[in-house]
Amino acid sequence: MFLLSVPPRSMLLLCVAGLVFFAVAAGLAFSTAGQNSVPFLEADGGGVSPVEEPRDDITEEQRKLIESDIERNVKWLSGAGKIGPSSPEVVQFAWPVQKSDGGPGFSVDAISNYLDQAPPGQLLDWNCGMRTYDGHKGIDIYTWPFTWNLMDSGSVEVVAGAPGTIVGKFDGNYDRSCAMNNSMWNAVYVRHSDGSIAWYGHLKNGSVTTKSIGETVSMGEKLGLVGSSGNSTGPHLHFEVHTETNQLRDPFQGACNTINAESWWIQQEPNRVSRINRLMTHSAPPSFNTCPQPETSNEKSTFRPGESFRAAAYYRDQLQGHQTQYSILRPDGSVLQSWSHQSPNTYSSSYWFWTVNIPTFGPGGTWKFTALYNGQMYEQTFAVDPDVSISGRAVDPNGRGISRASISMTSPQGVTISVITSTAGYYVFQSVPFGEVRTIRASSKRYRFMPREVTLSNDLTDVDFTGIE
Numbered sequence: 001m002f003l004l005s006v007p008p009r010s011m012l013l014l015c016v017a018g019l020v021f022f023a024v025a026a027g028l029a030f031s032t033a034g035q036n037s038v039p040f041l042e043a044d045g046g047g048v049s050p051v052e053e054p055r056d057d058i059t060e061e062q063r064k065l066i067e068s069d070i071e072r073n074v075k076w077l078s079g080a081g082k083i084g085p086s087s088p089e090v091v092q093f094a095w096p097v098q099k100s101d102g103g104p105g106f107s108v109d110a111i112s113n114y115l116d117q118a119p120p121g122q123l124l125d126w127n128c129g130m131r132t133y134d135g136h137k138g139i140d141i142y143t144w145p146f147t148w149n150l151m152d153s154g155s156v157e158v159v160a161g162a163p164g165t166i167v168g169k170f171d172g173n174y175d176r177s178c179a180m181n182n183s184m185w186n187a188v189y190v191r192h193s194d195g196s197i198a199w200y201g202h203l204k205n206g207s208v209t210t211k212s213i214g215e216t217v218s219m220g221e222k223l224g225l226v227g228s229s230g231n232s233t234g235p236h237l238h239f240e241v242h243t244e245t246n247q248l249r250d251p252f253q254g255a256c257n258t259i260n261a262e263s264w265w266i267q268q269e270p271n272r273v274s275r276i277n278r279l280m281t282h283s284a285p286p287s288f289n290t291c292p293q294p295e296t297s298n299e300k301s302t303f304r305p306g307e308s309f310r311a312a313a314y315y316r317d318q319l320q321g322h323q324t325q326y327s328i329l330r331p332d333g334s335v336l337q338s339w340s341h342q343s344p345n346t347y348s349s350s351y352w353f354w355t356v357n358i359p360t361f362g363p364g365g366t367w368k369f370t371a372l373y374n375g376q377m378y379e380q381t382f383a384v385d386p387d388v389s390i391s392g393r394a395v396d397p398n399g400r401g402i403s404r405a406s407i408s409m410t411s412p413q414g415v416t417i418s419v420i421t422s423t424a425g426y427y428v429f430q431s432v433p434f435g436e437v438r439t440i441r442a443s444s445k446r447y448r449f450m451p452r453e454v455t456l457s458n459d460l461t462d463v464d465f466t467g468i469e
């Protein structure tokens with residue numbers, strides 16, 4: 001029975017595989033046709049990240065200082081029995097940077113530099129590329145988009161790539177470096193079970209873990225926040241690995257890694273991780289200010305009918321020719337507009353933005369800005385609020401509130417609604433349709449008032465009436 005059951009199952013699987021293949025092929029054909037029908041739209045602006053990709057330097061003197069500190073601490077901790085003899089396990093790292101709980105967007109980091117494998121004067125990274133600079137001994141992972149804002153909001157955490165014991169740390173150094181300045185960084189050094197040590201440098205001032213030297217940390221435990229302390233041109237983590245005998249290691253396995261054969265990652269990321277880090281809606285294009293000033297994002301997420309805004313996408317590792325298909329969806333899911341874009345170049349971090357016009361008739365509700373990129377759908381909601389409120393006060397000639405005055409509001413079509421003022425003379429009309437013109441009148445037993453005509457282009461809070469005897 002068992003043997004007999006094998007052929008039908010195999011055939012069934014073949015059939016299913018055939019159907020899946022057919023469906024995938026059909027789906028591809030369909031989506032290609034769909035993409036062709038979406039107009040290509042040149043961006044209103046964007047391109048390469050205007051923020052210089054951060055880099056750093058550790059001077060020979062600083063390096064000696066760090067190494068002798070670590071050596072002394074390791075000796076002391078070994079003597080005190082706080083770290084045992086090393087075991088020849090293979091240490092494997094998780095990614096040492098993560099978005100904090102509640103941090104903005106989908107992802108918050110990109111890579112500016114790998115370790116330089118080449119002799120002095122030449123550049124070569126593990127992948128046989130040149131994403132490095134001369135003599136760089138670690139990996140630089142920077143914050144993107146809104147480099148400084150992410151640092152200031154503490155949205156990018158440095159976490160232990162592997163469990164171990166803290167064998168050195170420093171906090172208290174200035175953390176808004178924009179250039180090489182020979183100052184020391186804030187950092188944590190973690191020794192693993194095999195005796196190897198990971199350096200986590202450039203941390204934000206005051207963010208370094210309160211755990212003491214000799215205490216253990218687990219994989220993924222927060223060690224601090226990304227900053228720009230020490231010799232650094234902008235917020236980033238410098239991650240560097242040494243063996244027990246202080247031999248430098250490159251955690252990435254690759255054809256041009258001639259230092260070590262094995263990968264030190266649990267799951268090694270490819271050279272390029274093409275993704276959207278964030279979708280945003282803005283009142284105006286973002287401005288990237290002079291280092292170390294925070295960026296002015298001009299983020300805005302609630303709009304009026306008829307208002308224009310900028311829809312922007314922020315990428316990590318967007319490659320030349322990469323297509324993105326964008327859509328603006330109304331609250332009912334129908335498409336207001338769709339367009340596509342092709343990356344003109346290859347970038348470590350890039351962004352593009354377009355102008356979107358919300359129709360004058362809305363509708364109000366929760367809208368979506370979506371992007372289909374590299375097989376992944378991203379979406380960001382924004383609100384269209386079609387209602388305004390009108391409020392104000394009726395006062396007598398001496399500025400005292402008039403209670404129980406009648407305030408009436410008449411639409412262009414002649415529809416009138418009324419409210420009565422409070423004890424202190426205040427009134428409010430809620431949920432009035434945006435964009436129209438209203439005539440507002442006040443009346444009371446004792447006073448006369450001049451009528452007012454208002455255009456409902458925004459919430460109005462001081463539509464006041466002063467009584468005339």
Ligand SMILES: [Zn+2]
Pocket residue numbers: 055056057113136137138139140237238239
């Ligand atoms: Zn570095």
